[in-house]
Amino acid sequence: MKINILSIAHKYPGQGVYSATEDHMYLLEKYSDYEIYQNKLFGKYDILHIHTINPKSFFSLLFHKKESFCVISAHIVPNSLKGSLKLNRFWLFLFRIYLWSFYKISDVVLAVSEETREELINDLKIEPEKIKVFRNIVRKDLFYTSQKDKESKKKFLRKKYGYSVNDFVVLGAGQIQPRKGIRDFFEMASELKEMKFIWVGGMPFQKMTDGYEEMNELINNAPSNLFFAGIVNREKMIDFYNMADIFFLPSLQETFGLVVLEAAGSGLPIVLRDLEVYKKIFNSCYLSGTSIQDFMLIFRKLKNDINFYKEYESKSYKLFDMYNEEKAFRELKKIYEEGVNSKK
Known part of the structure; x- marks a missing residue:
């Protein structure tokens, strides 16, 4: 199975998405036999897993939507930007539409907590059946x-x-x-x-x-x-x-x-x-x-x-x-395999 992981979090170390991306890579390298690729824009992959919602990731999501099982880890919800980045009251409305589009186009959205899942449903109106709770791991x-x-x-x-x-x-x-x-x-x-x-x-x-x-x-x-x-x-x-x-x-x-x-x-x-x-x-x-x-x-x-x-x-x-690593991998593997089979 080939998986392409998209993230630019390494450009901004010292924040949680960077750690979550690193832990995801660690989990796959330790427990899986997948072919792992990072930040490839083109190519054929069974799974596309996105951590950061930058324009390159969005373009790749559109490009791979038909053939790949597309997963997004929902590290960001609208409320997490309040008190984080400047002038959010001026651009948050447009960003909310962009974020909605990202999550809407994907096949599965991974929420890191039940609270995040509820916010995705109630605030961004993402379909409940599309959202799965997959909590962060700790190494x-x-x-x-x-x-x-x-x-x-x-x-x-x-x-x-x-x-x-x-x-x-x-x-x-x-x-x-x-x-x-x-x-x-x-x-x-x-x-x-x-x-x-x-x-x-x-x-x-x-x-x-x-x-x-x-x-x-x-x-x-x-x-x-x-x-x-x-x-x-x-x-x-x-x-x-x-x-x-x-x-x-x-x-x-x-x-x-x-x-x-x-x-x-x-x-x-x-x-x-x-x-x-x-x-x-x-x-x-x-x-x-x-x-x-x-x-x-x-x-x-x-x-x-x-x-x-x-x-x-x-x-x-x-x-x-x-927060057991092996248990987390089994949960993630099940999500991946069910999703890939649904694309066939």
Whole structure:
């Protein structure tokens, strides 16, 4: 079986679609015997799988529609652009039509969560039968640290990066943009001077980032206990997960939140904003709040109550184990094979 994967996410590292594309390639290379091609505009393929909705992908979708089984991973929905890119209120209407066309023409749309599926149905009016929920995976080879190895690695990495073994370190990760809740992360660091805060990630879309000037102002005026590390290679992210005590993602909107699974692989207790999307994909394996006051209470309890901390450390490892690579491949293989057979 020949599969052509289309994605330009590698041009913008440090964002979730890049990670999802890399993980998709990893899954196929490890578990399948498919002939895998990337970003080929022409040629005959059994499957066309699109991750980024750029014009080349759209042209390729039109060109291959008749012969190939065409799959699109729905990493983007209209709401995910609010608070992400500048001036979206002026162009979002036209982009919504473009996005609808993309998903409408495809044979199958893969939604990363049930919440995304509902938005595709209710907001973009995509036919329910066309949408399948296929959640992101997390790579054990990159993001797993056993409980017995945690303390020794933490001690080594704290020394390497200039932190004390006695510091209580709060880690966040993702693009620096209003949608990710950067203002609240900044405010938490300002309020909790007794803790250290690190945010890993940057602005890959640079001046097109919504709130670009404000985000830079926050970076330039960060309190002494807050470090903005910028974009780091994905292979280096495990250092930050292993060095931290908890993972905090105060996003205002998410389609999934792949960094949550990555952090769970190091047994970090997870603290998130109370969003509906998380309830089905992460079950009861995380802590949530709706305000700065909520988060402050949670952080202090995790810092001061060892039993509470251990409970959510265990829940994070449980969450990580839920996203099994082999199971995910079997699900994807079934989608592919049924789709290819339907084209015959």
